[in-house]
Amino acid sequence: MPPNKNFQRRITILDECFASRTGLFTLERLGDILYERMGFTISRRTIQNDIDYIRGIIEENLSKTSSIDEFTVFVPKLFDGKKTAFRYSDADYALGNQLLSKSDQEQLEETLAILSRYRNRADFDWLDALFPRIETSFNLAHEDYNGLISYQSNRDYVGQPLVGKLYNQLLRKKVLKISYKPFDNLDSYLRIIHPYHLKQYNNRWFLFGLQDDENYKGITNLALDRIQDFTETNENIKKDQIEWGDYFDDMIGVSKNEDDKPIQVKLKFDKKRIKYVLTKPIHGATQKLDVADSDKSTILIEVVPNRELYQTLLSFGKDVRVIEPDLVKEEMRKHAMVLIEYYKI
Incomplete structure (x- = not known):
């Protein structure tokens, strides 16, 4: 079975079908779906061979972590009328969650x-x-x-196991019903999300999408470590209208409301610290030196004034001073007053 482009695409499409918890997929329906997605007919024998290939990969990986001799990859005796249907006995069997085959x-x-x-x-x-x-x-x-080399990571991050699972949902384009529990809530609540994008920031992962329920309607993000559980729905996903490559250009981090607009922030750094800021920009998309400063220690950035901006500025401690605008200066002043109270003798 040659690993050509059509083969890989067929395997991906079939894998999406088998991992789905909605609908029944007979050989005939799988053939129809492949025709719709690929634009040409796939023979019944080819589909059967693809199913055997997928079963073999999953069985091989399961055998590495279990002493059981036989594995039920597909739900046994599953029928649509009199025709055999195929569905993974466990949605986690999706190939995106499997180890690489040899x-x-x-x-x-x-x-x-x-x-x-x-x-x-x-x-x-x-x-x-x-x-x-x-x-x-x-x-x-x-x-x-x-x-020889290390990368910044958090091995104990609670949301890590959901990254692969939600990535598969992005590929399958399924609307999700998510049980979500913010840090300031005692109980979780349901959110209906049209998932579009995953982003990592500050060693945490966030799911971006369109929320469309009674609580909120609009683009939002959910921290993966606050997701308690999720299930697919039968709803049709709404088309993603956002260019995610540009979405984060006017912000630091992940927090932005739909009506937020970027503002210009002028920052004066200590002469020793400015060298680090120039080699590792606070906001690479817009950061530039203020040519009016003869010391060459002042930068300008255009960003949405969100909490991640203030966290970043506070991380520089006494090495940075906000010159303008006033609303950012005032917010930093509030943080400074709290810190003064902490360290009063």
């Missing part, structure tokens, strides 16, 4: 070998950051590799 690992290694030819080109310097992440994520590195 053949997949070999293909990935071959791909990395090809890409490595371009690592010395200036326009491919992003590969230097990508390679170590792929190698460590899929155990492709030399055994001493972890002693």
